[in-house]
Amino acid sequence: MRLVLGPMEGVLDHLMREILTDINDFDLCVTEFVRVSDQVLPDRSFYKLCPELLQGSKTKAGTPVHLQLLGQHPQWMAENAFKAYNLGAAGIDLNFGCPARLVNKSKGGAVLLKEPELMYQIINACRAAVPSEIPVTAKIRLGWENPDDCFEIVDAVESAGASELTIHARTKVGGYKADQIRWDYLQKIRQHTQMPLIANGEIWNYADGQRCQEETGIDSLMVCRGSFNVPNLGNVVKHNHAVMPWIEVVALLLRYSEYEMKGDKGLYYPNRVKQWFSYLRQQYPEAKELFHHIRTYNTAEPIVEYIQRYQQQLLSI
Structure with missing residues (x-):
């Protein structure tokens, strides 16, 4: 293929x-x-x-x-x-x-x-x-x-x-x-x-x-x-690989955040990452909950900080 x-x-x-x-x-x-x-x-x-x-x-x-x-x-x-x-x-x-x-x-x-x-x-x-x-x-x-x-x-x-x-x-x-x-x-x-x-x-x-x-x-x-x-x-x-686990998706979100913030200083990042969440929510139930917490943020820093804290919580479980 x-x-x-x-x-x-x-x-x-x-x-x-x-x-x-x-x-x-x-x-x-x-x-x-x-x-x-x-x-x-x-x-x-x-x-x-x-x-x-x-x-x-x-x-x-x-x-x-x-x-x-x-x-x-x-x-x-x-x-x-x-x-x-x-x-x-x-x-x-x-x-x-x-x-x-x-x-x-x-x-x-x-x-x-x-x-x-x-x-x-x-x-x-x-x-x-x-x-x-x-x-x-x-x-x-x-x-x-x-x-x-x-x-x-x-x-x-x-x-x-x-x-x-x-x-x-x-x-x-x-x-x-x-x-x-x-x-x-x-x-x-x-x-x-x-x-x-x-x-x-x-x-x-x-x-x-x-x-x-x-x-x-x-x-x-x-x-x-x-x-x-x-x-x-x-x-x-x-x-025929298995679907990526949610914890790896979270790491990918943070990797994307680093790229996006460097690329345009975060000006468009909030809209872009929220757009990605609209797709992720269709596959991962956890994405709905995470999106609920970041959806009101309109600048990059609080979104990234929240996802980082969320990731730490997942890793500590």
Whole structure:
């Protein structure tokens, strides 16, 4: 099995990538999207979301990192793809799957699934802009509303010259609802295309990963949200490891706190760690209690201090 850590806008930043690739055997990870409009972005825009560019386009654990772009203008997407390559990107991923209303309203992400010809132009332009050895990949959903649209979309992606395609097996309208997952379409797409495929959606544990491979015939999988519920999900899915014990999760929270505080002096830490708790609470009952005690704090120091005291209590039991 090949396993990819997928992007999550505003959640899976470079600090989280560093932590999760250090404790999991991921084969690849993809950044949050760099938003492209009508200009070539400055270097800082790329380094901010992908500081791994400065270390060979890999995390400190050695996991390759591909940089994701989101936009609707073929020329500007291509010029920014070339810029990313010049800055050291080992691969360029193109986002046609983001369902966020604000992104779609500005003609980015999943809304482009309605326009396969424009998708073709974007991918083709980016493919022509960077050397052939640099992967240019795409991430899509099955369609905007009708999953049967996926075949025309896949044809556009393949004919544009994409190196690989990740498919979130729901439509945009299907959102993240579990009952909207359609792995059966992935099996049909696999028979329809020669492109390498990555399956994404509703992979929460080892059994899900095995079932997804069996039902789709695809042995490359991507996990996203589940990695925040279970920090060692990569090894759970790939190697059938046990779910990380809660006491180790607490240590990981403190490790993340150290990284985050150094990175931006704690300005965004309260929101980010609370966001992580919203995922952890779905797997660990203890997270609900701990979150209850820190949720009113709006600065970093009291949150970190409380978690440190909490950890000491756990260790003394």
